[in-house]
Amino acid sequence: MEKLYKFLKYTFIILWTVFIVAPFLWAISTSFKDFQSVNSKVTYIPWLDFEPTLEGWRVLIKSPARGGVDIVEPYFNSLFVTCTASLISIVLGTLAAYALSRFTFKAGFVRNNDITFFFISQRIMPPIVLSIPFFIFLSTLGLLDSLIGLVVVYIVLLMPIAVWIMVDFFNRVPKELDETALIDGCNPYQAFYKVVLPNSIPGLIVAGMFCIIFGWIDFFFAFILTFTEVQLLPVKVVALNSSITPWWSLSASALISVAPLIIVAFVVERYLSKGNLSGALK
């Protein structure tokens, strides 16, 4: 019985690992192929099944004028929008979360929980519902097809995440901590800044990572609200997909776009294993 259970357990996780890794392996293999090895029959292993070439990767650094895929600019655009929006969301979200966790608010029938719910409920809004008004909103402000416009929209996307994680986190930081600081003569801002904040680094890191993930992977808003001036990475890669771009450069650009955040998986795992995450995320 014990043996059987163990066998099933390992079979399950190994199968699941294969399932997770399969598309990556396929993409890596495809990125080294040429026309012949993609279109004649299905090939898998370089050297054995086909002769690998670097053409798919070379296209990425060529200038568009010479038939290259310009992926560098979208890369930095994505980086800029994600980081700026995450930073603003974390700052504003953390302040609001601290207020919601420590003080009581009362306005008519509205209580703390209702305000927290208001923040988090913004995630329910499907992007499509917001995209049409945002389109008109941003075009009136002249921010359509600009980085600033995207940052504004992404704040709506990311602040709920920051508030959700930080309210939970602050609820777990003992209140005595701030009270002691207040008795010691700090004003409330100093108590927050000098005492609570330094004790909240794990929560801030988790919230930051989640904001960066959900900012980096968003496609729809970038797709609707930008055209030619500003292109974000996902939009660029999907545009390649619908044009006549060959599979090898498509795979190479897809791989290079998803690569940076995979590092985040290692960071998350580290926090998980050290036990910091379980407090920050529940």
Next chain:
Amino acid sequence: MNFKHKYVFLFPGLFVLIGILIFPIIFTIRLSLSGWNSYTPEMNFIGITNYLRLFTDDPRFWESFFRLSFLSVTTVILQYIIGFALALIVWREIKFKRFFRVIFLIPMMTTPVIMTVIWRTFFHESLGPVNDLLGNLGVKPILWLSDPVIAKFTVIIVEVWQWTPFMFLLLLAGLLSLPKEPFLAAAIDGASPFRKFVYVTFPLMAPISIGAIIIRLIEASKIMDTVFVLTSGGPGTATETSSFYIYIKGLREFQMGYAATLSFTYLVIMIISLTIIAKVLTKLMIKE
């Protein structure tokens, strides 16, 4: 500890959010009462004509809504079962624990649309590896993307791949934060692993499970990116979800007024049904 300074903490975030959102919401409601389309791009007032059309003469929207419900509920159930199983396995000591944990997390870090671009080549009916490998086993080529029934399952496979890690992460973080005492007590009583799960682990995990399921349902109901790239709602309308249908009406056919009607109705339905689901789940999973 209660003083005026509390507003200084709360208001910046609250007002930025309200400031950005207030216009879109009011605008959507107003737009839904207008006949704004590509012939008359103006904010006229046509009353509830759009709503009448939606409720009496638009089966395609309701079909897309039921399809969305089917897709999101199925994927979330699968994600919950698989995610919980994976979390339970790597919760305890096993070989290469940290390696598996990293691997299980990776898909959620990748951009759905970009991975879907790869999945499209992966499920390609004549040049993709899936049909080729199955062909070696003697299975006839499967129409992953062009059969109306199978295409739905292809979408489910991709969604499960993409988002099970999120469920896994929330559940594992929950498992790691559980108190130790109940497990010790169960061990002293000599409970079997199965009974331990049913009577100790699962009840302790119920609140976390509900939270995770609700969060995933919210995110799954927005399913759009995958469908957009993988099948573009096709074949026919076989994988068209509500979001995608609203997108077609609003930004392809430029029936802005009607699309706003769809959006607003959809939003109301979503909020009501998610509230009900949350209530029902709480009742089902927490007995007391």
